[in-house]
Amino acid sequence: MPATTKNKKQKSTPVKSNGVPKLKFNTGWEYAPAPESTSHIKLKDRYDLFINGKFVKPSSGKYFDTINPATEEKIAELAEANAADVDKAVKAARNAYERTWKKMPASEKAKYIFRISRMMQERAREFAVIESLDGGKAIRESRDVDIPLAANHFFYYAGWADKLEYAFPGRTPKPLGVAGQIIPWNFPLLMAAWKIAPALATGNTVVLKPAETTPLTALKLAELIQESGLPDGVVNIITGFGQTGADLVNHQDVDKIAFTGSTEVGKIIQKAVAGTNKKVTLELGGKAANIIFEDAPLDQAVEGVINGIYFNQGHVCCAGSRLFVQESVYDIVLRKLKDRIETLIVGDPLDKNTDIGAINSKTQLETINKYITIGKKEGAEMYQSSCSIPGRGFFCRPTLFTNVAQSNRIAQEEIFGPVLAIQTFRTDEEVIEKANNTPYGLSAGVWTDKGSKIFNLTAKMRAGVVWANTYNKFDPTSPFGGYKESGYGREGGLHGLSAYVKI
């Protein structure tokens, strides 16, 4: 494991800006390493495909490695499912749907889903550690956000199973059948929960494909499901690359495709399912505006901006990657942001003090670095934390750009990393126009102390989730999903049920 990297200040004299002595939070004291123990986790060297309640060898005979992005060391190897394996999984799901799940009383189905939630809570720490090992996210986030939310999501939807007619007034909702679900690498277990829980509660069976860089918690979930006694084939989990996902999308006996990932792949999926009866929901990319008005509580706003863009290394589809600051407070906000960035701890994901863990993969780090180069080339001004980063593994300093033009690629395209593009504005109309001037529409943030202004702004943001005086908050009862090219359909809450039923 790499040592936790502290922000070592190089300068000995206090830096002044606007005549105000610069705050230095981190001089004279250092955090001792506080690594989370890995002794209690159980991992196998090799994971097969979870089909029909059993772990089975892939007919491809092929395996691939998953590595720890903080050390670049191999953790385990995973089966690569080919078309025949996908077919086997879909058949198992179909069989389970027709013979078991469809016939089971809804209240009994609910109890299985409740049980999965409770078992996940029991093993929360193990899941959290594996999530951080496999994906690179800070343990603080896996432990306090990802795993509890995942367990809660199962608990929330479990209760819906025998109450569905109340969610659709005047209609009798029916399950779709077999759901093919493809999830990304940024919130591996949480995304699995977002997909599986509502699908089961509405009476569907599932074939889930986790991302190739973060499959381990999904397979630990498979073990948990096996142990829970959920009937065989109701949930099948298969690992592989893009081709495995494509085979699942194109399988003729799948009734529903749920995908979370890039807008680019989402468009390919929409094209692929055209002309079929498959119901589709897509949760795609974003380029959210986070807007600070001059009357905002600035310290809270700065915390919100930091959380908005550096949470989970910026690997968040709803990340507040565009910051709009009202001109009158621009200088002070920028100074506070730079100060705050200096205090962020980048390093070992398993260290409990770490704020920013490892970038998920080498490919993703290259993408982020490409955008940083583009930003500089296009004339924007870059600022990075002065922190050092571990020599091994994939890391990126928290980065921000000023002097950003609306047309710059760093202001238009999703980077999916800890890179913030800052612009300024004068009037409400101007910032509404700028914030909505993007093909995406997943989320937005607004910071102001004035209540009526909050509702003017939240109503005018063309985005599915709007955080006012807060950011990056999630809850099982709260629907999440995008407008425009950020996809369609909602996950979470009552509205999340629609994705999995015929009415």
Next chain:
Amino acid sequence: MGKAIEKASNLAISENGLEKGPSKKRVEVLKTYKIYIGGQFPRTESGRYYTASNSKGEQLANVCLSSRKDFRDAVVAARNAFKSWSSRAAFNRGQILYRIAEMLEGRKAQFVDELIKQDSSKARSQKEVTLCVDRLIYYAGWCDKYQQLFGTVNPVASSHFNFSVPEPMGVVAVMAPQDNSLIGLVSTIAPIIAGGNTSIILGSEAKPLCAVSFAEVLNSSDLPGGVVNILTGRPSELFPHFATHMDVNAVIYCGSDAVIAKEMQQKGAGNVKRVLIYKDTNWFSESAQSPYFVLNTQEIKTTWHPIENVGSGGSGY
């Protein structure tokens, strides 16, 4: 114009009891069937037309053969109208939909005539027109209610006020049903605009008369220009443009041509359009109206705000 109309006008004269005879014959004033964009009635910019006729081969009218450019102009008009229409009070939208129904009620005879010309029986035509009036009133009533049906306050575990409400998708382009002239058009438009969207709709190619006349009804109600734009022309020519236009948020295809449906879904992927296919819908039936038609062109927006909880913990609502 064609023989059918000449005949009809002769008939009208005799029925009105006016003196017959070539010298006293009143020449009927024929209507030019134009398209409806941004509250105006232009001819197609292409200058093209086609002749609508009925099953007896009688020519009914020369109708605009709308072009891609007409469609694009209509999208611009719809986008411009969206901001103001979507921010109208729900109550006000309800009043305007009701006003459209009033205007249609007053012109029932005209629509019945047009439907009869387009091969419908008298009884069925009367039923279709009155059903359209009733359907407009049905959706007028929904304008300020579906939000309460489909919106939620969400009991999140943290100290936040969290609520979800439906919001209009934006600009919705519709290929109206081909097999009827009015009921399909009205049944698809009403829930779209009741929900605060603006729209472009292509009327039936074979039975285009009522689409144009309905535009005249809209124009004499209080509906702002651009909220509904009505084109006539060929679905086979225009559907790719409906699906590929980057400033259209959703497309609705009413029909059973599997090739068109598939291509619209494929081409719609360019900007992740919401593509709705209303296949085999019986627009005369009770099931062709419901608040779920309104929901079909709504997005759900969720808003979070912290709740101060000094001295206590937990969530707020």
